[in-house]
Amino acid sequence: MKKVILCAVALLVATVGFAQFNDSDVVQIGILNTSDVDQTGLFNESNVNQIGLANDSEVDQLGILNDSYVAQLGAGNNSNVDQRGRRNESVTTQIGALNYSEVDQRGRRNVSRVDQAGIANYADVEQRGRRNDANVYQRGILNGAAITQVGRRNDADAIQLGALNLSWTLQEGRRNDTYALQVGIGNLAAAHQLGRGNTNTTLQFGVGNWAATDQHGVRNDSDLLQIGLGNGSWTEQYGVINDSDVLQVGLYNFSYTHQHGLGHMSTVTQFGAGNTSIVNQHNGGGL
Numbered sequence: 341m342k343k344v345i346l347c348a349v350a351l352l353v354a355t356v357g358f359a360q361f362n363d364s365d366v367v368q369i370g371i372l373n374t375s376d377v378d379q380t381g382l383f384n385e386s387n388v389n390q391i392g393l394a395n396d397s398e399v400d401q402l403g404i405l406n407d408s409y410v411a412q413l414g415a416g417n418n419s420n421v422d423q424r425g426r427r428n429e430s431v432t433t434q435i436g437a438l439n440y441s442e443v444d445q446r447g448r449r450n451v452s453r454v455d456q457a458g459i460a461n462y463a464d465v466e467q468r469g470r471r472n473d474a475n476v477y478q479r480g481i482l483n484g485a486a487i488t489q490v491g492r493r494n495d496a497d498a499i500q501l502g503a504l505n506l507s508w509t510l511q512e513g514r515r516n517d518t519y520a521l522q523v524g525i526g527n528l529a530a531a532h533q534l535g536r537g538n539t540n541t542t543l544q545f546g547v548g549n550w551a552a553t554d555q556h557g558v559r560n561d562s563d564l565l566q567i568g569l570g571n572g573s574w575t576e577q578y579g580v581i582n583d584s585d586v587l588q589v590g591l592y593n594f595s596y597t598h599q600h601g602l603g604h605m606s607t608v609t610q611f612g613a614g615n616t617s618i619v620n621q622h623n624g625g626g627l
Contacts, residue, residue, distance in 0.1 A: 362401070370395070381406075458483070524549075546571075557582075560599075
């Protein structure tokens with residue numbers, strides 16, 4: 341009987357110790373800050389630091405070895421982190437007022453970094469799969485960025501400096517890469533990548549420029565630079581190893597590029613105001 345009791349006690353102690361492998365640290369300095377941390381699993385780690393007024397942080401971790409770090413400095417900032425799986429990593433930094441960040445990770449070894457400084461910036465990162473990497477960097481007022489990654493080893497960056505800039509990225513597949521840089525006011529960048537090894541770079545400097553890129557296939561490449569006011573670019577690549585380069589400098593220039601098939605190359609250069617370019621490329625024989 342004595343042995344049975346000792347075994348039961350040992351099992352209880354081991355179970356309690358086993359359940360305490362998660363680690364949570366919360367530091368709050370200020371008034372009306374709120375932090376909610378829920379951890380289920382093993383070796384999950386959460387760090388929350390809040391300084392200021394009425395900042396809110398929520399962290400949910402389910403799985404093994406997930407890591408979340410949240411730092412909030414200012415007033416009314418809001419951060420939500422949801423991690424499910426193994427070895428996911430999230431870093432959220434908010435400085436200013438009324439910034440909002442949402443990070444949702446499902447899978448293994450996904451990495452998200454959100455860095456916001458300013459007023460009322462918005463960031464949404466959703467990752468499904470393995471080893472996806474997303475970065476959002478915002479400086480200014482009312483900028484918005486959304487990144488969704490489904491697959492493996494996709495990489496997306498959204499950098500916004502200014503006000504009212506919008507960036508949207510959807511990646512489906514493997515090893516796709518997109519980079520969006522917006523400097524100014526009211527610029528819009530949208531990118532969709534479906535397939536493997538597609539790359540997209542969008543650089544916008546000015547006011548009210550917009551760009552949309554849609555890539556389906558393998559190793560397509562699109563590069564765009566817009567400088568000025570109200571320039572617009574629409575690029576479609578469906579196939580394998582197509583290449584598109586667009587340069588727009590001025591006012592209200594428009595470019596449309598459609599590539600369907602294998603190995604097409606297109607370069608569009610526009611300087612001035614109100615220029616329009618339309619490019620359609622297809623292989624023969626229905627390719």
